[in-house]
Amino acid sequence: MSQHCQEGQAVTETSPITYASAGVDVEAGDRAVELMKAHIEATHTPQVVGGFGGFAGLYDASELKRLPKPLLATSTDGVGTKVAIAQAMDIHDTIGFDLVGMVVDDIVVAGAKPLFMTDYIACGKVEPSRIAAIVSGIAKASAEAGTALVGGETAEHPGLLGEYEYDVAGAATGVVDASAVLGPERVQSGDVIIGMASSGIHSNGYSLIRRIVRDAGWEFDRHVPEFGRTLGEELLEPTKLYTAPCLDLVTTFNGDPAEQEIAPDAPVRGFSHVTGGGMAANLARVLPTGLMATVNRATWSWPDVFTVMADLGRVPQADLERTLNLGVGMIAVVAADQADRVVAHLKAAGQSAWLMGEVNAYNPEDVADAGEDFVQGAKGVDGGGVLLTGRYTR
Numbered sequence: 001m002s003q004h005c006q007e008g009q010a011v012t013e014t015s016p017i018t019y020a021s022a023g024v025d026v027e028a029g030d031r032a033v034e035l036m037k038a039h040i041e042a043t044h045t046p047q048v049v050g051g052f053g054g055f056a057g058l059y060d061a062s063e064l065k066r067l068p069k070p071l072l073a074t075s076t077d078g079v080g081t082k083v084a085i086a087q088a089m090d091i092h093d094t095i096g097f098d099l100v101g102m103v104v105d106d107i108v109v110a111g112a113k114p115l116f117m118t119d120y121i122a123c124g125k126v127e128p129s130r131i132a133a134i135v136s137g138i139a140k141a142s143a144e145a146g147t148a149l150v151g152g153e154t155a156e157h158p159g160l161l162g163e164y165e166y167d168v169a170g171a172a173t174g175v176v177d178a179s180a181v182l183g184p185e186r187v188q189s190g191d192v193i194i195g196m197a198s199s200g201i202h203s204n205g206y207s208l209i210r211r212i213v214r215d216a217g218w219e220f221d222r223h224v225p226e227f228g229r230t231l232g233e234e235l236l237e238p239t240k241l242y243t244a245p246c247l248d249l250v251t252t253f254n255g256d257p258a259e260q261e262i263a264p265d266a267p268v269r270g271f272s273h274v275t276g277g278g279m280a281a282n283l284a285r286v287l288p289t290g291l292m293a294t295v296n297r298a299t300w301s302w303p304d305v306f307t308v309m310a311d312l313g314r315v316p317q318a319d320l321e322r323t324l325n326l327g328v329g330m331i332a333v334v335a336a337d338q339a340d341r342v343v344a345h346l347k348a349a350g351q352s353a354w355l356m357g358e359v360n361a362y363n364p365e366d367v368a369d370a371g372e373d374f375v376q377g378a379k380g381v382d383g384g385g386v387l388l389t390g391r392y393t394r
Helices: 026-041 062-066 082-089 095-108 128-145 206-216 231-235 243-254 278-284 304-313 317-323 336-348
Strands: 070-078 113-123 148-156 166-177 192-197 268-273 291-296 328-334 353-361 374-378 381-389
Touching: 070 095, 082 095, 082 166, 082 206, 082 231, 095 113, 095 128, 095 166, 095 243, 095 268, 113 128, 128 148, 128 166, 128 243, 192 336, 206 231, 206 304, 243 268, 243 328, 243 336, 268 278, 278 291, 278 317, 278 328, 278 374, 278 381, 304 317, 328 336, 328 353, 336 353
Parallel strands: 113 148, 291 381
Antiparallel strands: 070 166, 113 166, 192 328, 192 353, 268 328, 291 353, 374 381
């Protein structure tokens, strides 16, 4: 193509500028779609309308009519800097569990059933097999959670992201009847706090973890005896999904709102998904003002990954508690007279669970000298308080 210039300027020949020469490979994107298609379609329930490939995902909401007053619940999230470890290890089929877990289990906290999900992947360059691996993990996790993956987007951002860099995000929608909504309004003095074990670090605090690893000079392919595998493999352990056991717990103990209105004093009062901010801050969000949960640290032991990272980085305990889940991925608040039955029910479903504390009236004098052991309200929620007592078993 000739470039016409003003008199006195040189005339040069340049190549045509195409989308591909700008760094976007449309054909690679199409190949990625073909590779991921089967994984996505495997999550489709009869409620998914129109199949794969539309501009928008369609979902038959007729089932909502069975609920007297259905409320939609929605959540969106990402995976954070855990993707940097996936990229360094070149392992991409587990990160989807982290994405789905961060999104759908926030919806479960309200007692809502996640119905469908969409995802978004931004990358520096579309490498079809890598994108397909990411989506395969998202699809497998969606299927485990009983959530249809109805759509998504893969965007190529050359010049903004490096060739091997990517980030992921997702959003989900669920439903719960108005009479069945869980939360602070249901929590009463005397209720019991039940912890559910995490599978590891899940998807929060990886900026701290990566700094610890970097400053220690460790490589992700380093074999760590405490883990029985490499550091990178341990850090990529997928987030545990709590969707099925939590929803089953609600139906079993509180009842089906399609059959009867759920009583305000139904035994399962609420859940707290332990994500960014740590256990105490997230538990405080689901407690009403005027009440305080006292949690005994001695009721559970840290998984090895937390002990190794804490010791390697000499991280203060208070900082660990504000950043990591320390072995507790989900919390249930339940009526005291049903607590043992709830724990037994969770264990029968394969979920490790234990009694970790109780809820009582908040007295400022009881926490006057608690310092960092006491948390009240978090993330803009003027909620109840959480007092951490005892010492961890490590």
